Each structure stands twice: as C-alpha cells, then as structure tokens.
Amino acid sequence: MTILKMWRALFNRQQLDTLIFFITDRCNSRCRSCFYWQNLNQHSDLSLDKINKMATSLPRFTSLLISGGEPSLRDDLPEIINAFSKHSSISFVSIPTNGLLTDKVVMLVKKICSTNTQLVVTISVSIDGFEKTSEDIRGIPGGWARSITTLKKLLALKKNFSNLRVAVNTLVCRETLDTLTEFSDYLIKNYSLDAHNLEIIRGDARDPSLKEFGPRELQKIFDLEKKIHLHYFKKNFKSPNTLRRIYHLAIYLLSLVVMKTQRRLLLKKQPWLFDCLAGRTIMVVDSRGYLKACELRPAAVDLFHYDYNITKAQNSEDFKAEIETIKKTPCPCTHGCFINSSVRHEPLGLIKTLLLR
Ligand code: SF4
Numbered sequence: 001m002t003i004l005k006m007w008r009a010l011f012n013r014q015q016l017d018t019l020i021f022f023i024t025d026r027c028n029s030r031c032r033s034c035f036y037w038q039n040l041n042q043h044s045d046l047s048l049d050k051i052n053k054m055a056t057s058l059p060r061f062t063s064l065l066i067s068g069g070e071p072s073l074r075d076d077l078p079e080i081i082n083a084f085s086k087h088s089s090i091s092f093v094s095i096p097t098n099g100l101l102t103d104k105v106v107m108l109v110k111k112i113c114s115t116n117t118q119l120v121v122t123i124s125v126s127i128d129g130f131e132k133t134s135e136d137i138r139g140i141p142g143g144w145a146r147s148i149t150t151l152k153k154l155l156a157l158k159k160n161f162s163n164l165r166v167a168v169n170t171l172v173c174r175e176t177l178d179t180l181t182e183f184s185d186y187l188i189k190n191y192s193l194d195a196h197n198l199e200i201i202r203g204d205a206r207d208p209s210l211k212e213f214g215p216r217e218l219q220k221i222f223d224l225e226k227k228i229h230l231h232y233f234k235k236n237f238k239s240p241n242t243l244r245r246i247y248h249l250a251i252y253l254l255s256l257v258v259m260k261t262q263r264r265l266l267l268k269k270q271p272w273l274f275d276c277l278a279g280r281t282i283m284v285v286d287s288r289g290y291l292k293a294c295e296l297r298p299a300a301v302d303l304f305h306y307d308y309n310i311t312k313a314q315n316s317e318d319f320k321a322e323i324e325t326i327k328k329t330p331c332p333c334t335h336g337c338f339i340n341s342s343v344r345h346e347p348l349g350l351i352k353t354l355l356l357r
C-alpha cells in the first residue's frame, strides 16, 4: 500500500469511505445481546447478482465492514468481497464471525486473503468472556470451545497471509463486566492477537436487562480499554515496516478518539466534538437491500427501486431528507464505526477529542 493510498484511507475527504453491509440475516447463534434479532433468519438475503450491481454503482471507497447475521453462512462471501475489491477498489475489509463453524470460516478466510492480496483483511471472532459468561449470552452450549478453536486456526493462518489481521470482539454488558479484565489478560497471555475490541452493547438488544449498568462500571471499562489499546499498539508498532507502523499509529489514535467520545457522551452527557457524517462518509445496506444513512435510525431507501444502484439511491430525495434531519437534529450515540468515519474528516475535532482528559 502506498503512502498516498494510506493517507486516502485514513484522512480522505471523498464522500464515502465506509460501507457497512449486512450480507445475510441468517444466524446460527442466539445472542441475548443482538440488536438485529428481529430481522434474523427471514431469508431475505440479496443475490450475488444484486450485490454486483451495488458494487459497480459505487465510486471508489476505503473500507467495507461486513455485518449480519453470521457472514460465514454465505458460501459466496469471497465473491462478495471480490466484487467490492474489483469495482470499488476497497483497501480494508472487516468480517465479524461468531466462530461456530471453524472449518468453514478458515476456508473462506483463506480464499479471501489469497485472491485479494492487496486488501487488509480483518477477521474478528466474537467471544464475550470465559466459557460460562460467553455461552450464557450467546445461547449455544459448547459454542465457546468452537469459537476458541476458530480463533487458534485463524491465528495459525497469519503465517501464510501477511494481509490477515485477527482480532477478538468482546461485548460490554451487565453480565460481562466482572470478567472483562481477567479475560483481556487471558487473551494477551495466550494468543498473539492484532486487536481486542470492547464493544458497548447498543441498539434494541433482545434482552434489554443486559444494558443495565452505571457510570462507575463504565469508568472502569474505559480505564481497561485504554490499557488494552496501548498494549496492542505497542505490540503492532514493533513492525519493521514503516508504513505499517504509521497505519498502527493511526488506528491507535482513532481508537482513542472513539473511546474518548463514548466516555464524554456516556459519563458527561456531552456531544461529539465533530459532526456525524452518517449518510455522507459512511452508509449502511441492510440484509433486505435497504440503504440507510445510519444503522441506528429507521429511515431507509429500498434499493430495489433503484435497480441496486447505490449512488442513485443516495441522490434520492428521501435519502437527502434523512441526511438533512441528521444534520439538524443531532442524536449522539456511541457507535464506533460512525465516530471513526466522521472524525477522520474533521482534523480539528480529532485533535480536540484527543486532547480531552
Ligand atoms: S449478535 Fe451476531 S452472532 Fe449473535 S445472534 Fe446477532 S447476528 Fe447472530
């Protein structure tokens, strides 16, 4: 990756830099924390043909964030990524997985990494703590061991693919709070991860009681998160490759901005120090083929009416009206992807946020 491409990836001002795409509504897990639970297993996934139309309609952008459902349930996951890699010249793809289908996940990741050597591929296995905690939340007996096996096999794959990053995503909710520190230490001691992301529970969870925790617990989480980010930054910054070191520094600074923005909002009830660019630099396509400016808002445009041409749908009156609503009535949330994408386009907001204590 050239310096120019990295600069574009991290600070470019082109309209779209990140697309969140819910490629499937199918899921083999039963998480009580799921915010997408009302849409799951409706069998409404878009065909590869429609996805190809979407990819060809978009200008070049930077990051594709795959979501779902469980992405590995789509056999054509590599072809979906190929479509965006070929037509939209993406530089980064991020794929979450619950890790329940070890062999399938490993096979898909091998295929994606080998056919897209120019892409930085991040696969994040969702593990919410030790066995009992994780299985109580995710609802699959024996699921923890399967996810851990997947994690080990993915880490082993890194020897063959220099473009592969392997991370763990851990949910922050009422039932994971007590074991978060111990679990993050366990991951550091036992696995050579690229990142460990703490994700504060969001949206309309299937079990709303998981969202019941207060400011004291939150402060502890942010203290822990700061240590985790620093640990993985120091580890990754040892890379002999200068460009990679710059990339890791940028990732670290952005993770601090996300954390500080969330802390300011949740603990002090103060808004972001920059505009939310939902619908402009970051957009969402859900598994039914609806284009949304924001993952957390209901307004959506049916891509069917635009023959799956995202650019045309983006220019529709309905979509423009949604962006205007977001501009006029700020609705600050803790969504890391939207904070990250928005702040990259406002250097002043980025600096001000970094300077927050
Ligand atoms: S959180 Fe993810 S893995 Fe869990 S039920 Fe929802 S879509 Fe499936």
Ligand code: SF4
Binding pocket: 276, 277, 278, 294, 295, 296, 297, 326, 330, 331, 332, 333, 334, 335, 338
């Ligand atoms: S602030 Fe959050 S909820 Fe509001 S539009 Fe942006 S991402 Fe959506």
